[in-house]
Amino acid sequence: MQFYGTDISSRLLLGTAQYPSPAILAEAVKSSGSGIITVSLRRESADGSGAGFWDGLRETGCRILPNTAGCHSVQEAVTTAHMARDLFGTPWIKLEVIGHSDTLQPDVFGLVEAARILSDEGFQVFPYTTEDLVVGERLLQAGCEVLMPWGAPIGSGQGLRNPDALRAMRAHFPQVPLIVDAGIGRPSDAAQAMELGMDAVLLNTAVAKAGDPARMAAAMAQAIEAGRAGYEADPMERRDMAVPSTPVLGLAEFA
């Protein structure tokens, strides 16, 4: 599996915010087996006081996917992406343009605009979007080669709110890498996303806020692997009626 031509070692992308300590974050990253971690430039200080934190992230050996979390306008997101490229030396950017402070849902109009600007400038954009197919198409036209539909509002831990729409997305964009981003609460949510045919899952709060983040990170990784294996194994169709699973041949008959 590749994102923008880069081979991906794990289908779990991990967020780095809200951990009780940098040491616990490092432990969680290690036990997740994740090869990609995402970091918010707006949430960490850009004046140099965040430098130790960013150095710690680099030491994990993971590829860094900077994000524009907290940006509410196209201009803010584009400027933040420029800072991220300077700081981390990567063309990758997880693009968030937030449209609503309560739901933290994407402003899909601003998102498409920002995606076009950044793609034209050579960025490889990972857009945090809704499951809307038309928006997905516009993002691809804007230059995105990956889509990141939300599972549920960021930080809510609600699990997949609209699995049917994610299934439709998979069918509509069979060749596009799809990463469910946000709202995962439990390993079963992550497994469900993978069973729907998603290529990867990005999550943060579920691990950072778990009682034992390292253990939860490992559980998420296992769930993602199991869900993917289940998808690839081509599950049986659901049936409306019972169908006996044990043969009746050879049973004794009583007159």
Ligand SMILES: CC(=O)[C@@H](O)[C@H](O)COP(=O)(O)O
């Ligand atoms: C870290 C990050 O990028 C978040 O904005 C992301 O969307 C994850 O959401 P959860 O915290 O709900 O997993």
